[in-house]
Amino acid sequence: MAENKLIWPARLHHFALTTETPEILADWYVRAMGYEKETYGNGWLLSGAERNIIILTGNKSEVPFSSYAVEDDSHLSNISEQFSAAECKIEKFSTPLFCDNAISITDHDGNVFVFGVPLRGKAGRDQLPGRLQHIVFATTQLADQVSFFTNTLGFRKSDTVFDSDKDPTACFMRSDPEHHSLGLFRAPEARLDHFCFESTCWNDIRDWGDHFSEERIPIVWGAGRHGAGNNLFIFVEDPDGNKLEISAEIELMTWEQEPREWPHEERTLNLWGTAWLRS
Numbered sequence: 001m002a003e004n005k006l007i008w009p010a011r012l013h014h015f016a017l018t019t020e021t022p023e024i025l026a027d028w029y030v031r032a033m034g035y036e037k038e039t040y041g042n043g044w045l046l047s048g049a050e051r052n053i054i055i056l057t058g059n060k061s062e063v064p065f066s067s068y069a070v071e072d073d074s075h076l077s078n079i080s081e082q083f084s085a086a087e088c089k090i091e092k093f094s095t096p097l098f099c100d101n102a103i104s105i106t107d108h109d110g111n112v113f114v115f116g117v118p119l120r121g122k123a124g125r126d127q128l129p130g131r132l133q134h135i136v137f138a139t140t141q142l143a144d145q146v147s148f149f150t151n152t153l154g155f156r157k158s159d160t161v162f163d164s165d166k167d168p169t170a171c172f173m174r175s176d177p178e179h180h181s182l183g184l185f186r187a188p189e190a191r192l193d194h195f196c197f198e199s200t201c202w203n204d205i206r207d208w209g210d211h212f213s214e215e216r217i218p219i220v221w222g223a224g225r226h227g228a229g230n231n232l233f234i235f236v237e238d239p240d241g242n243k244l245e246i247s248a249e250i251e252l253m254t255w256e257q258e259p260r261e262w263p264h265e266e267r268t269l270n271l272w273g274t275a276w277l278r279s
């Protein structure tokens with residue numbers, strides 16, 4: 001069993017997303033997800049009580065960085081020391097939502113992961129509950145990426161999906177008791193796959209569905225229940241085609257629970273029906 005609890009517990013806090021049309025995308029997120037927007041850099045800071053996204057001008061659908069909140073300065077300092085001892089290249093990183101001692105580390109695909117202590121965010125509650133909870137990337141080098149996140153950063157494997165040749169096609173990893181805060185799919189190219197907001201119950205999914213309906217935003221996958229993670233879900237797409245997931249009832253696992261295996265089939269991704277298979 002892996003004993004390196006380096007980043008544990010850490011939670012996805014915010015990320016940056018690039019687009020060629022920042023105004024259109026930001027306005028969609030205000031309408032669809034109830035964000036407040038304010039200008040930031042060459043784009044927008046989208047604020048919610050439990051969900052924050054930074055929209056920047058650039059190529060469509062790239063993620064300049066994903067930020068995970070750690071417990072406190074002491075936890076961050078411990079992480080930083082251990083990354084250094086493992087001869088990982090860490091850099092100071094500035095993001096408007098973390099204290100100025102945040103650090104970043106880059107994976108094999110060039111994705112930047114930031115660890116830091118959050119500044120005080122927006123008070124109150126979001127109109128519809130949905131805490132930014134996980135982000136998922138597609139990769140051409142799944143095994144190396146999984147090794148980096150588990151052995152170097154201290155994520156814990158929850159579920160791995162294998163094809164009939166016993167090659168891994170997906171891996172879901174946790175950095176606190178929630179089944180996954182990061183996922184990776186084998187695919188022909190490295191890119192953003194989707195990101196997810198965790199609501200509190202099935203009735204929230206209903207309310208999100210009704211809200212999207214009022215806004216004429218169609219659900220593109222679901223409602224369903226994932227096999228790996230056991231969470232209820234619906235998916236919608238933003239104007240750039242980025243996939244957003246609203247989830248509920250994600251499985252909780254202890255640090256000690258061993259990784260499990262799933263077959264590469266639709267049922268693994270949707271116990272209720274058809275699935276979006278990436279490879």
Ligand SMILES: [Fe+2]
Nearest residue numbers: 134136196245
């Ligand atoms: Fe997801």
